[in-house]
Amino acid sequence: MKNLVLTIFSLFALSTAAQAQFLTGGVKAGVGSSSVSVRDVTSNPAEYANKESVTSYHAGAFARINILGLFVQPEAVFTQTGGRLESNPNATLANRVADIKFNRLDVPIMAGISLGNVVRLQAGPVASTLLSARQDGQSIKSFMESSDWGYQAGIGLDIQRLTVDVRYERISRNYEDPANQSNYDLANKQILLSVGLKLF
Template identity: 25%
Template sequence: MKTNYDYRIRKGLGIALLMLIVAAPSFAQSNNPGPKLGIKGGANLSQFFVNQPTVEDENMKVGLHFGVFTKIPINNFVSFQPELLYTNVGSKISYGGSTLESALGIEEGEVRFNLNYIQLPLAFTLNVGPLNIHAGPYLSYLASANVKNLRNSDLSTINATELDRNDFHTLDYGLLAGVGFDVQNVTIGARYNYGLREVGKSGIAGNLTNDSKNSVAQLYIGFGF
């Protein structure tokens, strides 16, 4: 079900972007918008989709992101928009049953994953009047990680194991797509980040987050200068 859902999202975004690229020249502004430099920030809604038989529930985690951006015009309606952001993502996952406890020594309960990245989005932006459609790749560096069992003070009742950034892949990469509106010096919008690399390494982190990639929806507001 997850694979079909992700495929439909990517297909729909691709069709919408293609239609806007074809139509953009007839709607583009005659003047070049010029480069912009600004700050932006907003909310993250992130979630893992774990391929793990002991998972009972997967819930979104609310986080935040903030940083700087620049918008460099290529022509009258296409711009290149690199950004540098701090972004907090993760998920809340409920595990249950004796299988997980006997195999890994982890009690059942809800585990909260907090992953903090320094992210470099590299978006190409299509500007149609105040509307902008953007898409491109991103690269992220894991600055820190914190994992907590919400029922107990320790993640493991046997060895009191604590998971940190060394248990997760330091580099993450993926694709982004979104839509926004520019009104004078203010920009607002929504974006989706689709990770292409598994979050956890081997061991306990790999088992807890088996086959999980970062999936993050963002709402943001920015101010340009």
């Protein structure tokens, strides 16, 4: 009888551990180095040749499904990002620096391989919804697509309940201003560093 109770208890403990290993989740936050570049400018691409990086911020939640050394990790992340562009639209005036800021709700869906339950190699698409977009304090959201796709790729570490990730991200959006005959793509690129805490 004693052995039966121990066996049942052991099976229950193994089942619980397996479930915990199969599904994990928690919260994350971090900073990044963000830049904005212009592609396919209809007038003069050289007008926007120079760019400068700014600090970006992000925070959100994640869930991770682990299967035989592979994993899928969907996330929901609020991101504040942007960049600086140096422009000279008239070619005869002094250069002007444009500050561009985005607030976004991003849903990365990462997939990859886990090495020894410590190191993660990962990549995946990002569904991005634009919440606000401003240039020098003025809203430009109406000129831009509200949703688009991008991608992330990088490496992560799991140290007990702590997670650390370094990723590269790129998301592009079309910008169209018919009144000024402007039509081009704004590409937002980031190097992201995030720290997370597993809650289950």
